[in-house]
Amino acid sequence: MPETNTSQGRAAAITLPATFTNCYEFSRGTGYVLPEYPFVEPPELKTGEVKRHAVVIVGGGITGLTTACALAQYGVKALLLDEDNTVGVKGASSRGICYAQKTLEIFKRLGIYEHIAAKGVQWSVGRTFAGADEVYSFDLRQQQTHSLSRQPPFINIQQFYVEGFLVEQLYQPAPANRLIDIRWCHRVTAFEQNDNFATLQLETPAGPYSLQAHHVIDCSGSRSPFRAWCGAAVTAQKGDDRWCIADVRFKNPPPVERHTWIEAPFNEGRAVWQHLMADGVWRIDYQMPPHANPEEVSREDVVRARLKAQFKSQAGQVLDDADYEIVWVGPYAYRSECLDSLRHGRVFFAGDAAHVMSPFGARGGNSGVQDADNLAWKLAAVLQGRAAPALLDSYHHERHEAAKHNVLVTNRTARFLRPADGAERLFRTAALSLAREHVFARQLVNTGRMSAPNQYTRSGVCGAGGGRPTQNVGFTWADGSPGEVLDLLAWAQGRLLLLVFGDVSPAGLARLAALSREAGIRCVQVVGPAERATAVEHVTDREGHLQATCHVFGHAWALLRPDGHIAATGESLDASVVHAVATALGTAMQTEKDTV
Numbered sequence: 391m392p393e394t395n396t397s398q399g400r401a402a403a404i405t406l407p408a409t410f411t412n413c414y415e416f417s418r419g420t421g422y423v424l425p426e427y428p429f430v431e432p433p434e435l436k437t438g439e440v441k442r443h444a445v446v447i448v449g450g451g452i453t454g455l456t457t458a459c460a461l462a463q464y465g466v467k468a469l470l471l472d473e474d475n476t477v478g479v480k481g482a483s484s485r486g487i488c489y490a491q492k493t494l495e496i497f498k499r500l501g502i503y504e505h506i507a508a509k510g511v512q513w514s515v516g517r518t519f520a521g522a523d524e525v526y527s528f529d530l531r532q533q534q535t536h537s538l539s540r541q542p543p544f545i546n547i548q549q550f551y552v553e554g555f556l557v558e559q560l561y562q563p564a565p566a567n568r569l570i571d572i573r574w575c576h577r578v579t580a581f582e583q584n585d586n587f588a589t590l591q592l593e594t595p596a597g598p599y600s601l602q603a604h605h606v607i608d609c610s611g612s613r614s615p616f617r618a619w620c621g622a623a624v625t626a627q628k629g630d631d632r633w634c635i636a637d638v639r640f641k642n643p644p645p646v647e648r649h650t651w652i653e654a655p656f657n658e659g660r661a662v663w664q665h666l667m668a669d670g671v672w673r674i675d676y677q678m679p680p681h682a683n684p685e686e687v688s689r690e691d692v693v694r695a696r697l698k699a700q701f702k703s704q705a706g707q708v709l710d711d712a713d714y715e716i717v718w719v720g721p722y723a724y725r726s727e728c729l730d731s732l733r734h735g736r737v738f739f740a741g742d743a744a745h746v747m748s749p750f751g752a753r754g755g756n757s758g759v760q761d762a763d764n765l766a767w768k769l770a771a772v773l774q775g776r777a778a779p780a781l782l783d784s785y786h787h788e789r790h791e792a793a794k795h796n797v798l799v800t801n802r803t804a805r806f807l808r809p810a811d812g813a814e815r816l817f818r819t820a821a822l823s824l825a826r827e828h829v830f831a832r833q834l835v836n837t838g839r840m841s842a843p844n845q846y847t848r849s850g851v852c853g854a855g856g857g858r859p860t861q862n863v864g865f866t867w868a869d870g871s872p873g874e875v876l877d878l879l880a881w882a883q884g885r886l887l888l889l890v891f892g893d894v895s896p897a898g899l900a901r902l903a904a905l906s907r908e909a910g911i912r913c914v915q916v917v918g919p920a921e922r923a924t925a926v927e928h929v930t931d932r933e934g935h936l937q938a939t940c941h942v943f944g945h946a947w948a949l950l951r952p953d954g955h956i957a958a959t960g961e962s963l964d965a966s967v968v969h970a971v972a973t974a975l976g977t978a979m980q981t982e983k984d985t986v
Contacts, residue, residue, distance in 0.1 A: 424476040424550055427557070429575040431596045442587060443469045444773055446603035448578055448616070450474070452486065452549060453741030453758035454609030455556035459500045460766030462560065462569040464884040464952075466773055469601070470560075470570055471592065473577040473610075477557060478550030486549040487667050488752035492843040493759045494541040495862045495954065499876050502555040503541070509668045510547030516648035518837050521655055522703075525825040526832040530840065538935050539861040540874050544840070547668045549755060578610075581619045588736045605769060606737045609758075612727070614743040620734035626727035627801070629748075631808050632678040633724075634687045637717040638697065639671050650837040652807070652822065656703035657696065661807050661837070671717050674700075677807065684721040693719050724748040726801055728793045732786040738765055745793035750803035750838035753796040760843065761789050767952035770884050771975065776910055781976030784851040792844035799839050806836040846955065853949075853970040855941065855959030860950065863935035865916070868928055875939070875954065878929075882912040884952050886974055890963065891916045891937055892945035894924050901963045909971045911949075949974060 434441060445461060447454045450472030458470045479485060489497070489506065497503045518526040530543035560570045579598070580591035587602045608616040617624065649664040651657070660677035667673055676696060678687050686692065693716060701707040728745040732738065741758030765785050771777035809815040824831030843859035846852055860875060867873045878887055888905060890898070894915050902913040902925060915925035919932050931937060940948035942959050949957040949970050958970035 424478050425554060426476050427572075427574045429475060429595055430573070432573060432594070432599065434599045434601065435594075435596055440589075440600050440602060442602040442604070443467075444603070445469070445605045445607065445769060446471065446588075446590065446601070447607045447609060448590075449609035449611060449614075449741070449743070450477070450553075450557075450572065450574075451609060451611065451741065451758075452553055452556070452755055453743075453762050454607070455553055455560070456496070456500070456759045457607055457609060457740065457762035457766055458570045458572075459502075459556055459559055460496075460762055461770060463500060464766060464770035464774075465569065466766075466770045467569045468571075469603075470572045471576040471578065471590075472572070472574055475574040477553035478548075486749075486752075486755035487546050487665060487673055488756075488841070489545050489547065489552070489759075490752060490756045490841040490843075491539050491541050491543050491861070492859060492954075493756045493841075494545060495539065495876060496759055496763045497552070498541060498862065499879065500556070501559050502552070505555045506545055506547055506552060509551055510545040511646060511666045511668060512542045512545050513646055513648060513666070514543045516650065516840075518650045518652065518835055519654070520652045520822040520826070520835075523826050525652075525822060526835045526837075538863045538939060540864060540876075541862055544752070546665055546673075548671075551668060578615065581606075581616060583736050604736065607765065608737055608739050608743045609741050609762075610743055612742040612746045614739070616737055616739070616743065617729070620737050622734055622739070623730040624727050625730060626725060628725040629723070629804060629808075630680045631723065631748075631804060632680060632682045632684075632687075632721060634676045634678055634682075634693070634696075634719070634721045636674045636676070636693050636697065636719050637667075637671050638674060639669070639715045639717060641713050643670065643672065652818075652835070652837065654700070654703075656699040662700070678721065680808075682721070688719045688721050690716065690719065724804075726797045726804075728790070728797050732790050732793075733783065738782075738785060740765060740789075744789070745797065747793075747797045747800040748804050750800045750807075752838075752841045753800055756841040757792060757796050760792070763953045764789055767884060770952075774884075776885065777975040778977045781851060784849055784976065788844075788846040788849045791846060791848050795844060796841075803836050803838050843955075851957070851974050851976055852955075853958030853973045854966075856949075856955070856957045856970075856974075858941055858956045860939040860954045860956060861935075862954075863939045864933075865936050866930040866932055868923070868930075873929060875936070875950075878914060879950070879952060879954060882950075882952065886911040886952075886957060886971060887950040888913045888947060888967065889916050889936065889940060889950065890914070890925075890947045891931075891942060893917075893921055894963075896924075898963050899925055901967075905967065905971070909968065911971060 445468040447457050447468055447470040450470055458468055461468050497506055514530040516528050517524055575595055577593045578590050579593050582589050587604055588606050589602050591600050608614055646666050651662040653659045654662040657676050663675040665673045698709045701709050726747050729739055732744050740761040747754055768781050772779055772781055805814055806818055809818045821834040825835050846857035849857055862875045864874050888911055905911055906913050915928040916931050916936050917923045942948050946961050948959045951957050957974035960966045
């Protein structure tokens with residue numbers, strides 16, 4: 391993606407309507423200069439043909455683009471429709487900025503992680519202040535859930551950069567070899583579905599036309615028209631909390647840490663967030679009064695006064711206007727909601743179209759990327775004949791569980807940051823008071839539980855020991871070169887991956903060969919430094935990280951899905967492996983007499 395003007399120290403003024411709504415509610419402000427992609431007149435307008443596609447993705451935001459890249463990696467053709475002609479939201483700031491380790495692992499598998507790591511800012515330390523006192527701090531690298539992966543706990547980067555990298559990845563193959571057909575400036579105006587296919591009516595700059603699809607993935611955001619077209623029920627809650635974003639570049643920047651203030655003395659006793667993003671731009675979120683006027687709080691002179699008060703209070707620093715540059719300013723409000731079902735016939739809802747949550751803990755965009763990752767491998771397995779159609783139902787079971795959990799967690803944070811009078815305010819006051827002196831109370835301070843991958847406990851396609859996510863840990867290939875879990879998943883080419891730990895007898899080798907041949911999965915023997923490798927396909931787990939991330943010990947096996955989640959674990963190579971494979975692929979369970 392071309393470098394934007396903001397990276398050169400300039401911000402372009404873009405006129406917005408009084409209120410722009412896309413999950414959050416933005417008002418007027420200056421914005422980033424974004425790349426524009428050309429509208430190409432579709433051939434159907436000339437031929438009048440109504441083509442039928444296997445998969446149509448609606449929405450070219452981070453969720454839709456991730457879905458497209460993942461499907462392409464599995465060899466699935468798809469059509470992606472976006473009503474805009476750019477990434478991000480024109481004039482509406484950098485939007486999402488924090489990308490969690492699991493999401494970064496997905497981006498590594500899709501081929502864009504190196505771009506993100508080079509452009510973005512890694513961080514792991516967070517500090518929380520109440521008034522002038524630091525009451526809580528953490529280093530995610532010291533936590534077991536983040537400590538083993540080859541990717542860092544978090545990278546901060548403006549969302550439009552990530553979307554741009556995804557577009558570049560989709561455009562890399564020559565046009566004749568591209569599996570994803572991206573059609574910009576395409577608005578879906580009507581939709582209907584039957585037992586055989588779905589029909590979408592489209593409006594373009596060159597005129598309207600229709601197309602059909604076997605599967606539709608709705609990534610069009612929280613204002614998705616597919617919700618009404620499908621009669622989707624939603625559980626929603628809208629709060630009155632108001633915030634103002636200021637994207638700022640400083641001549642003398644603060645430390646590269648996540649700083650949070652509760653009852654900030656420089657913000658009339660309300661909360662403040664401070665993060666560094668790419669291009670040396672800092673995202674500062676100021677909590678506003680519940681009924682603040684969006685136009686008032688986002689005026690440049692008001693924002694400058696707020697910044698000067700912050701740095702004078704924080705470090706006794708007097709900021710001159712020449713010491714910093716305001717890149718973008720905009721107020722926002724949030725709401726939380728979740729569809730009661732993420733699948734309606736041929737339509738799968740993902741990202742903000744499926745669930746919306748407050749931004750605390752960076753659970754919104756990360757959840758959308760993980761929706762895409764979950765759905766893509768299942769669609770590929772079904773379309774390519776490796777799994778039963780019933781596998782697709784598990785998308786709702788798994789990602790709805792994740793969405794409900796994320797909404798619950800972020801709502802708790804919102805209540806801590808803006809407690810109601812009475813018990814909630816009393817609890818927060820007590821927690822902050824205790825946290826100043828007692829370590830045990832610091833875990834009660836809730837400024838956002840950081841995004842983490844979900845364990846699937848209600849999935850119909852995970853067997854014993856399944857549902858947990860793995861980390862991208864390292865190992866050693868048979869030739870002595872270093873490898874990582876993502877390499878094994880890529881080697882499996884979208885199939886299930888069976889890791890067998892420890893020595894394998896000749897009879898066990900025969901069973902592994904039969905599994906590879908008959909069940910269509912990939913099998914790898916994993917040995918420790920003192921163990922003997924007997925299988926042709928084997929790796930060495932010198933530090934025990936593979937076993938640790940699979941949550942197994944000694945001579946055991948773990949069945950991994952293409953999204954890195956564990957499908958099942960066990961202790962012996964018997965019929966239970968076949969049962970695990972069948973369950974993970976949504977096929978009928980095998981009988982007890984079946985063996986491997």
